[in-house]
Amino acid sequence: MDAPAPAPRLAPGDPIIRVRDLVVGFDERVILDGLSLDVKAGEILGFVGGSGTGKSVLTRTILGLVQKRSGSIEVFGQDLDKASDAERRAIEKRWGVMFQHGALFSSLTVAQNIQVPMREYLDLSPTLMDELAALKIEMVGLKPDAASKAPSELSGGMIKRAALARALALDPEIVFLDEPTSGLDPIGAAEFDDLIRTLQRTLGLTVFMVTHDLDSLASACDRIAALADKKVVAVGTMDEMVECPNAWVQSYFKGERALARMKG
Amino acid sequence: MTQTLPSPGFDITRNGEVAIIALSGEWTLDHGRRLEEVARQLPEQLGDARRAELDIGGVGRLDTLGAHVIDRLSHDLGSDGVRVEVRSASPLHRTLIDAVKRRGLQVAPQRKSRFVDLxxxxxxxxxxxxxxxxxxxxxxxxxxxxxxxxxxxxxxxxxxxxxxxxxxxxxxxxxxxxxxxxxxxxxxxxxxxxxxxxxxxxxxxxxxxxxxxxxxxxxxxxxxxxxxxxxxxxxxxxxxxxxxxxxxxxxxxxxxxxxxxxxxxxxxxxxxxxxxxxxxxxxxxxxxxxxxxxxxxxxxxxxxxxxxxxxxxxxxxxxxxxxxxxxxxxxxxxxxxxxxxxxxxxxxxxxxxxxxxxxxxxxxxxxxxxxxxxxxxxx
Structure with a gap:
């Protein structure tokens, strides 16, 4: 392999993603204005915000899918603007992304989907690649026969799991999850939260999770960041969020649904 | 940033009946081919040993592929009648190996014959x-x-x-x-x-x-x-x-x-x-x-x-x-x-x-x- 050696794994607690004064906008509209956020190595960070406030935009900006106007983004301690193409590719190998609707390649089977990044980046024999795909499929809780299925034959929950398996294909250090539990029933969502928690522990992942789901936030996330007024208005644990004075955070974490959850 | 990572290797020392296998290097996806080689060579060099201790204390980074290869190794050796024990794993490596082991060995689905397909x-x-x-x-x-x-x-x-x-x-x-x-x-x-x-x-x-x-x-x-x-x-x-x-x-x-x-x-x-x-x-x-x-x-x-x-x-x-x-x-x-x-x-x-x-x-x-x-x- 001619790829440069990855920097040593960061110690837990170091910021693995560091966003500073980020400004993102489309045409006249400014979506994010002076946003700063740290994601610490080894944590699960839940990212909340109202619909259309730019949660996905931040994720997509970090991933380089959306252009930013100003500000800086560092991943693994490396400024993404200053990274060369090779360095960027090395970084991209170390993160995995699970899109909201899966974004599985519809013409490939689940196993082939998982093998796409492997084929691209690794030198493995087909047998080992099949075994590895089967392993990932089981790790995300899918049945082995899912391997040969096309994405169109999968249920919503299975698509999410298959997409997670593809995100984990290269054993990434950071996993971005865009609304992982949206569209799942509460039981399925709880199982998915457990799965993320378990995988995070076994694989030592850092998870950046965009979500709406209060249950996910409470059960899976170490810290929560809330987006309102184009900025991160609060970062902290669930308890700290409840104490936060911001009006939107108050209505979100102290709304009826949240209170019902707390009592339950 | 450009120093090459130590590629995976192994070293066998005999202690009577027991073969002590010290694994070293980075057992990660980047060394996929080399790992397969190691997995193929290792059993051949084991000789007539009836027991083996896999010492993975010297392994640097380990990911799911590395854990899978280690698991497959001990499984393969086990079916050859060699008792295998995994030693000196760090807690992090241990969780990963356990996570992979729990799922057992995967069998890739067999392809049917081309004639039948046709x-x-x-x-x-x-x-x-x-x-x-x-x-x-x-x-x-x-x-x-x-x-x-x-x-x-x-x-x-x-x-x-x-x-x-x-x-x-x-x-x-x-x-x-x-x-x-x-x-x-x-x-x-x-x-x-x-x-x-x-x-x-x-x-x-x-x-x-x-x-x-x-x-x-x-x-x-x-x-x-x-x-x-x-x-x-x-x-x-x-x-x-x-x-x-x-x-x-x-x-x-x-x-x-x-x-x-x-x-x-x-x-x-x-x-x-x-x-x-x-x-x-x-x-x-x-x-x-x-x-x-x-x-x-x-x-x-x-x-x-x-x-x-x-x-x-x-x-x-x-x-x-x-x-x-x-x-x-x-x-x-x-x-x-x-x-x-x-x-x-x-x-x-x-x-x-x-x-x-x-x-x-x-x-x-x-x-x-x-x-x-x-x-x-x-x-």
């Missing part, structure tokens, strides 16, 4: 062909009923959709169709002049071009162009609606997708095709006249006079009569293929291709049938 492919193709035929006939029936319904209950007919499709098919399609028939008219006239000159019969190029353009050329070019331009668009539009369950959404709202999507498109095609065919004829004759004048030395008034003498209304009609039939064939094939799209992007591409290829093929078949029919009734 036979089943052939069988499936034939069955699909039968299904296609039945579905096609029932779909055309459905279209006829829907058109009938639209005619008798015109209040519910989707006029806006019809007008929109007419614009897309006829108005926006006209320039390119006029251009290509103009050019083909020029070419046919030029070739005709070259050949007929040798017999001193240059003037007959008017007969040649006039009849061939009106009877065959304009309608064929027009139909092929429409199949490629509008047929493919129909298939892609209806197909992507099918993919995203929009067709199902229409159905549950009590709307018939054939009424809403198919009938306006096919009616628009049936109206547009004769118009386009007429425009194509005129463009072809204009091109031919231009070449005859500039290249063959036949003055425009001579050309027109001769054209008037040769061309009767039946030549003109023979071309136009075919137009609505061609339109029906193209529209029906395009809509059927659109409805046949399954969930994947690949399937959409396949159906669009099938739609264009089948439509062009059927247009030529229909044209041949008309030629035989006209010959039989001496039209």
């Amino acid at each position: 036979l089943s492919d052939i069988g499936r193709t034939i069955v699909n062909f039968g299904h296609d035929l039945v579905r096609g006939v029932s779909f055309i029936g459905e279209i006829v009923v829907a058109i009938g319904r639209a005619l008798f209950r015109s209040s519910r007919f989707r006029w806006a959709s019809l007008v929109n499709q007419l614009e897309l098919i006829a108005f926006r399609g006209a320039p390119i169709i006029i251009l290509i028939t103009f050019l083909v008219g020029c070419i046919v006239a030029q070739q005709g002049i070259v050949q007929l000159q040798r017999f001193g019969a240059t003037a007959f190029v008017v007969d040649l071009v006039g009849i061939i353009t009106l009877r065959e050329l304009s309608i064929l070019l027009c139909a092929i162009m429409i199949a490629g331009r509008s047929g493919s668009a129909f298939t892609a539009e209806i197909g992507s609606m099918k993919m995203r369950e929009e067709i199902d959404a229409l159905r549950v709202m009590g709307l018939n997708p054939v009424d809403v999507l198919v009938v306006p498109r096919i009616l628009a095609l049936i109206i547009a095709m004769p118009i386009l065919s007429f425009l194509a004829s005129m463009a072809g004759l204009f091109g031919a006249g231009l070449v005859a004048w500039l290249y063959g030395g036949i003055a425009p008034d001579t050309f027109l006079a001769r054209l008037q003498g040769v061309i009767t209304a039946k030549h003109f009609a023979a071309g136009l009569i075919k137009a609505p039939f061609m339109a029906l064939v193209i529209g029906a094939i395009a809509c059927i293929e659109g409805m046949n799209v399954q969930g994947s992007a690949e399937s959409l591409g396949r159906q669009v291709t099938a739609s264009v290829v089948k439509a062009i093929f059927m247009v030529i078949v229909v044209d041949g049938l008309f030629a035989m029919f006209f010959a039989a009734i001496r039209f």
